[in-house]
Amino acid sequence: MKFQDYLQKSKNIAIKEINVLNSLKKFDDIEIRAAKSSLQVLIENFIGKCKRILKYHDCPIVPKRSSDALFFLYEVGVFDEEEYGEFLKMIGFRNAMIHDYMDFNEEILIHIVKEKLYLKLYDFLVTDVKLSDTMQKRIRSFEL
16 A cells, blocks of 8 residues: 555544544443544554554664554654653553453543543644654664
8 A cells, every 4th residue: 555545544544533532421331342442443543654654764673562663753753752652651551451451441541532632643643744854864774
C-alpha cells in the first residue's frame, strides 16, 4: 500500500473509532467493551502510523516493540517530551488492556474516555505530519 493511501486509511479508521468513543455515556458492560475495542484500535493505529513514517523515510532500524517507534520519532524531534510521555502511557495502557485482562482496571478506561485523554492520539492520526529536512535526515541515519 502506498504511504499516502495508508495515511488516508489510518485517518478513516481514527474517525470511526473517535465517533464510538465520543458516543459513550452509560459505561455499562457493552459500552466498556466498545471503549476497550475502540481505544485499542486507536492506539494500534497510532503505533502503525509511527512505524510507517519511519519506514517511509528509510529508517535503518526496524522498531521491535510498540514503544520503539514512538521513541525513534521522539529522538528525531517529531514529538516533544510531554507528548512522548502521554503517548508512552497510552501504549502502556494498551498493553495492560491486552495482556492483563484478568486484572484490568476498568475505572482507568472510563476515566480516559470521560476525560477524552485519547484526543491527542486522534489529532496525530488525522493530521498530516510534516517532517523537516533535518528530521528526515535524522531518521535515515538513526542509530541507537
